[in-house]
Each structure stands twice: as C-alpha cells, then as structure tokens.
Amino acid sequence: MTTTLERTSRGAPDLTRRALSSRRRITNQVALGAIALALVIAIVPLGLVVYSVISKGGGIMSGEFLTGDISLSVRRAGGGMGPAIIGTLLITGGAALMAVPLGVLGAIYLNEYGKQRPLARLIRMLADIMTGVPSIIMGLFIYTIWVLTFEARSGFAGALALACLMLPVVIRSTEEMLKLVPDELRQASLALGARKWRTTVTVVLPAAISGITSGSLLAIARAAGETAPIIFVVGAVNATNWNLFSGENTALPAQIFSNASQPFQIAQDRAWGAALTLIAIVLIFTIIARFIANRFAIKER
Amino acid sequence: MILALAAGLLVLAVLALILITTSREAWPAFTHMGLNFITERTWDPPAEVFGALAFIYGTALVSLIALIFAVPVSIGIALFLTELAPRRLRGPAITVIDLLAAVPSVVFGLWGVLVVAPKLVPVYRWFHDVLGGIPVIGSVFAEPVGSGRSFMTAGLIVAIMIVPIITSISREVFSTVPRADKDAALALGATKWEMIKGAVFPHSFGGIVGAVILGLGRAMGETIAITLVIGGSTQITPNVFASGNAMPSVIVSQIGESTGTFTAALIGLGVVLFAMTVLINTLAQAIVRRAEARMRGATS
Amino acid sequence: MTIPQYEAATVTDRPSVNINAPTSGWGAQDAPHAAGTPVMALKDVSVFYGTYEAVRGTSMPIRQNQITAMIGPSGCGKSTILRSLNRMNDLVPGARVAGSVTYHGQDLYAKDVDPIQVRRRIGMVFQKPNPFPKSIFDNVAYGLRINGLKDNLSDRVEEALVGAALWDEVKDKLKMSGLALSGGQQQRLCIARTIAVRPDVILMDEPCSALDPIATGKIEDLMHELAKTYTIVIVTHNMQQAARVSHYTSFFTAEVDDKQVRHGRLVEFNETGRIFTNPSDKRTEDYITGRFG
DSSP: OOOOOSOGGGSOOOOBGGGSOHHHHHHHHHHHHHHHHHHHHHHHHHHHHHHHHHHHHHTTOSHHHHHSOOOSOSSSOOOOSHHHHHHHHHHHHHHHHHHHHHHHHHHHIIIIIITTSHHHHHHHHHHHHHHHSOHHHHHHHHIIIIIHHHOOOOHHHHHHHHHHHHHHHHHHHHHHHHHHSOHHHHHHHHHTTOOHHHHIIIIIHHHHHHHHHHHHHHHHHHHHTOOHHHHTTSOOOSSOOOOSSSSOOOOHHHHHHHHHTOOSHHHHHHHHHHHHHHHHHHHHHHHHHHHHHHHSOOOOO | OHHHHHHHHHHHHHHHHHHHHHHHHHHHHHHHHTTHHHHOOOEEGGGTEEOOHHHHHHHHHHHHHHHHHHHHHHHHHHHIIIIIOOHHHHHHHHHHHHHHHHSOHHHHHHHIIIIIHHHHHHHHHHHHHHHTTSTTHHHHTOOOOTTOOSHHHHHHHHHHHHHHHHHHHHHHHHHTSOHHHHHHHHHTTOOHHHHIIIIIHHHHHHHHHHHHHHHHHHHHHOOHHHHHHSBOOOOOOSOTTSOBOOHHHHHHHHGGGOOHHHHHHHHHHHHHHHHHHHHHHHHHHHHHHHHHHHHHHHHO | OOOOOHHHHHHHTOTTOOTTGGGTTGGGOOSOOOTTSEEEEEEEEEEEETTEEEEEEEEEEEETTOEEEEEOSTTSSHHHHHHHTTTGGGGSTTEEEEEEEEETTEETTSTTBOHHHHHHHEEEEOSSOOOOSSBHHHHHHHHHHHTTOOTTHHHHHHHHHHHTTOHHHHTTOTTSBGGGSOHHHHHHHHHHHHHHTOOSEEEEESTTTTSOHHHHHHHHHHHHHHTTTSEEEEEOSOHHHHHHHOSEEEEEEEEEOTTSOEEEEEEEEEEHHHHHHSOSSHHHHHHHTTSOO
C-alpha cells in the first residue's frame, strides 16, 4: 500500500504518478478506457449500417429506380420506387401540414397562456407521454377510427397516423424555442398597446421561427422513416397515386419492409435501394434542420 | 387564445380517443377470452384462441436483452461526452449519436435480417458450445435457430436503436451535476473515475433510472425491426437464440389478413401494449422530474 | 506604466525567513517543522486562460501552521491564484500557469507531478458548501475510501468530525444526508471531509461568504484551531475576517493595462498586523480604509 495517513509534511512528499497505488491507477484507466470504448461500440453499427446501405443500395440506384413504377415481380429485375417516393413525400407532407400548425398553436397555448396552470401542466405531461406511445399504436388508432369506419385505406390515413406521432414532438420543441424568446420583446410590444395575440404573432413567433422550423423538420424526418403506423392503413399500390384522399398508396418504409421479407435477391436489392433513398430523404431534412438551427439560432443567454 | 387552447387539448383528446376506440374495437376479443387473453400461451386464430402470453414474454425478453446491452454503452457515451471528451471531439461524437437516432427503424431491420442475423449464427453456436452444458445457464444459451432470427438478434438490434435516447437523457442528467461537487471530489485527490463514482453517480441516479425506463418504453414499442429479425414463432422458451414473436410484430404482420374476433384480438394486443408503455413512460417522467427537482434543491 | 517590484519588498521585509532557504533538504527532516517556515512558495506566478493573462507576476510564501489570507476586490485574481496552488486550475480548459509554485521545494507543475497527489496533500474548501448527496458519514469517509484507508473507518470519521467541531451536533445522525444540515454545518462537514485525509495544506476559497455571522464565527474559531495542525490559505472578500483570523495577508488588486485589459496583481504581502496598520503601498491603504473597492 503506497498510501498512508502519515502527516505528509514529515517525509519527502512524493508527488509523482508512482505515488498513486497501482490498484487505483489501473481502475481509473480501465474505467476511462471502457467509457471511451462505449462510443466506439456505438460507432461500429452505425458505420456498418451505412456501409451496407450504400454498397448494396448504390448498385441498384438509377434514374429508372427513382422514377419507375414498382415491379409486380419479386424475381425479375426492373421497375423502381417512384410511387413509394411520391407516397412518402405526400404522406409525410400531409402529416406535416396537419401537425405543425396544430403543434405550434399548442405550444403557444402552453408558453404564452397556460404557463404553469394545472391544465397546461397536464397537457405538457400528456404530450411527454404521447411522445412515448409506440408508433404502431398510432397506426392501430387510425386503423380503428378511420380505416374500419370508412372501410378504405388511403394515403390520408397514413398522414393522420404520422401527424399523431409528430404532434407532441412539435409541441414540446416549439415550446422550448418560445421559452428562449426574451420577455423584453413581449413587453416592448405590449407596451405599445398591442394585444397579446398580435404580440405573439408579430413578435414572438418571428423571433423563434428558425428554432420552430428546425424542430419541426426534425420531427418530419423522424416521421418519414416510420413504417409501423402506415403499413396497414395506406394499403399498397404499384403505380403512383397522387391523390392522398382516395385510393391506396405506398411509401418507402413499407416497400423496404415487404421486400426485406422476400427470399429473392432482386427483392432484397430493391429493399436496399429503397433504404438508401429513404436515408437520403431523412438526411436532407435533418441537415436542413441543423443548418437552420445553427444559422438562425436565437442566442441563448 | 381559444384556438391555441384547442390545439393543446388535442393532445388530451387523441390520447383519450386512442384508449376509447381501440378498447371498443378490442372488446369482442376481451369478452371472448377474458383474463386468459394475457395468461394463455396459445395463439390459434382459426380456432379462435387468442392468448398473448407468448408475445408479452417475447416483448419482455427482447426489451431486457436490449437494455442489458444498451444501458452500459449509453451511460458510457454520456460520461464520455460530459466528463472526458476534449471539446473538439464532443461535436463529432454528438453527431454520431444523432445520426444513429436518424436511421429509420426499418433500415435497422433490413440490415438485421439480411446482414447481421446470418453472421451471428456461428457466434451463437460458439456460445452454445461453450455455455450450453452448464445447468440453468445452458437453457438460456440453447441450440440456435438456423436463420439467426431470434430473441437475441432482435434484442441487439433494438439495443442499437435505444442507445441514442438513453444517451441523450443521461447526458442531460450528468450535465446537471454541479461543478462544485466534482471539484470537491477532485480536491480530495480523487482520480477522474473516483470523481465520477463519488460525485456524478450519486447525483444522477434518479435521472438515469428515468432514462433507462424511457429506453425500455421505446424498446417495447419497437415494431418493424423486431418483426424482421425475431423469426415469428409463438413460443415461450428461455433460449435467447430461439425464434419468437413480440406484441407489435404480431399486430403488424397479421392484421392484414384478419377479420372479426381475430382483428379484435390484434387490437387488443395494442391496448395491452398501450397500457404498458403509458404506465412505463408516466413512471419514467415522474422519476426524471423528481430527480431534477431534488438536484435543483441540492444546488440552490 | 511601469510595474513596481513588490516581490523584493515582500521578502526583505522579513529578513528572518528567507522563502528560498528551507526548501532544500526538506525531506530529510523528520521532526515537525517549526511554525513559520514556508511550506509553499510562489515565484513570479502568472495564470492564463487561453491568451488572457488573468493574474500576473505573483510571488509570496505560504508558511507552516500559519493562516495566510488573500484579500482584494473581486476580479483581482485571488481565487485564481488559490486554485493554482493545488492544480484545480487544470480543470479549466485552456488554463495555464507560468512561473513556479513549489511545495516542499518541488515544482507542482513539473512534468512528472500528478495533480491527484497534489490535491491529496493540498486540500480545498469551497465558497459554497458542497457536501455530496450522501450521508454525513459517507461524505467524510469518501476521501478515506478512495485512498484505500478502510480500516478504523468510523474512528477516522469521528476524528475528522471532532476536528471540524461538528461531532457533537451530528454524532446521533451520521446516516442523515449531508444536505439536510444547515449551511454552516455543511461547510464544517466539508472541512471534516477535507481534514479526514490529513492533508498538509488547506485552501479555503471564501468559505464563509454563503454563511450567516454566527456560522461564520464558528468557522473562524475553527480555523484558529486547525492552524495548530495545518497550514491554511484563505481567500476572503471580507477584510475584517482577514484581520481576525490570519497571520499573513496578501493584497491583490485589478489593474487595467494600456490595451484596456484587466489583470489581477499582488500589491503587497506582509504580516497581517502590518498590512492593516501600516501598509507600505498606497493602494493597500486605500482599500483597507474603504476608499476603494
């Protein structure tokens, strides 16, 4: 044991690393090594997934793949993912058109009106809980309330399910952004005789708009990759359906899912190609969101 | 104002509607099966027997495996980011975690079923050869399924997917540990690890528990990736290398061809899952909030 | 503006003790050192944060079993200097120390010196009481446990709590959380935690600034008691406190250079009595008479 409780002033103090007991030194190094290793452990699967998707999906990528109709055969080459790409964009876009305005309104209520009132706190808590509700439950919900009622699957049903998923995320991220808007801005506007509603629309929202946009884009990116909630509410098609409200539709995640389950090489290649396309779409949304967030961020104080 | 309030109340309405409509649709199955719905292990749609126990078991086992792998890694990454990483490494490391969160679940599933599962079979076989003979432990590491699609593969894939959420909450929790506490430990001659053990962990215990439970909630609800890699058989076995099924996977893979009571039973699975995740998330939120409040109390 | 050399005045004012003399051959001695011999010495110490020089050119001794106070207006770098004495500044990204800080003749910033060993011997009590969110017992035992001193743990904990004048108040509730104590008790708990590992020097960074006058009085009494065993350096913004407790006082001030950048600087170091009755520098006099800061 190198450490003792002798008053250290009585002997020559050894201040070098050697004075640290080897047990403590090794424990420290092993623990810190393990901590750093954790990051490596997380990087490896990410790297492998990205590598697989690019190397296997890159091979099938072509103009035809991106625009062509979905082939009916899982064994013969040809066809593309055009309808699924259009479907993904339409369904996600439709979901965003519903969830973003409602979410922003909800956040305005929480931050500008509700504050710490019991009702606002309840809504905040429920939004947090709703964030944790599995996406498949949202799918089941729309299935029961829409598909079973109208006996029709459609892109709009998928959009509804995704909107339910996005709503709580948009509410909470927007509220965080509204919180960052300094009170002086509100007071300045109110002091000029503006009504609260006017102040919110003309002063508070513009100040927080970049944060709200980037938060919403991240929610949209998440939703675009969701499979479970849309898979049994939108149905399936092989040709592009531009109509969100009538007729079945399809989306990239659904195509990846159904092709991944096939034992045939052609189908699996299509799945990889669709995965690459989907990741590219998600990544574009994410990068735009990050860019907006960094570029126009309200300076935190 | 009214408009904004209405939008806020929408959250409440959606949650209530989920509960009401899904319960109503599932009602025929609940009355048909009674409590057996969650205690019966047979799932035989043609015979109208709907016991969800095997799927509840599958969801629980997959989530447990996922937590065992994801929790230490997530806490490690969070500690690395808050305590260890030099500032210029912090940004890229956070980007890695963000990217991990951005990969859609179906892509992990695709990778899992086509790349990972076949590659893991020899690994599983090796574990089985080494540990299979030991009583009790041997039954956990029994004969692997040939396709590699198993509880273990599903657990590993889900683990990767819940690392970002546990990491990001743990990071927030660790960053609330007061500088003063860390300084106190270091001023006593603690090594960095001793400082983490003595000053960071006691402060963050509650928050970390909350983070883990949130991760559990996410793992339980994960659907598509599990569906692709779990194998899809209805059985309760301790063997982690065997194939099985989980609640969300059953719903998504069978609802297309279901009618009548069968559909009701699948929606019933959703109701059970919904109840479990809401319960778990509420618990997690409460724990995180209490931990946060306590930390604020301690520092002020 | 020319910068006068206070260092010379500092050392020559006390011809009986040369700050350089006893540092050589220190380790050869076994007997406790006479009070007053320097344990630590700062020579021309400057602390940088990145390229910003927070404190420049500080030289002073820290004497055995004496209480050395550092006073001065806020932003004068006194806490920065204090934190350079046990390498707590290492924890601030970009912080760098120039000049030499010696402890028993060893340069604390030499390459092979381990900050962990330095801090083990030169303990620190902070401005805000910062007990760990653990029991009173575990707070005091923390340092002992990490140092592998697990035998007679409860005796050592008791001894430290007695030493910090806290034992009588907490002996029946050692399992209670340290955070449940009053502010003054928490600070004494932190002192107990520090002395449990029997350091050589105790650094105190405005230890009473968060406490009421009664709690402050208790800590000041305790410091007198502790000085019999330990060497103490205290940073305080309270001049009366420095006058009441310390044997030596250093006065720091903040100067603005020709580029309008503020730097901390040691103005004067001397026996406390001299500083408060007969300071040799005009700025010290202005400060202690309340004309400035």
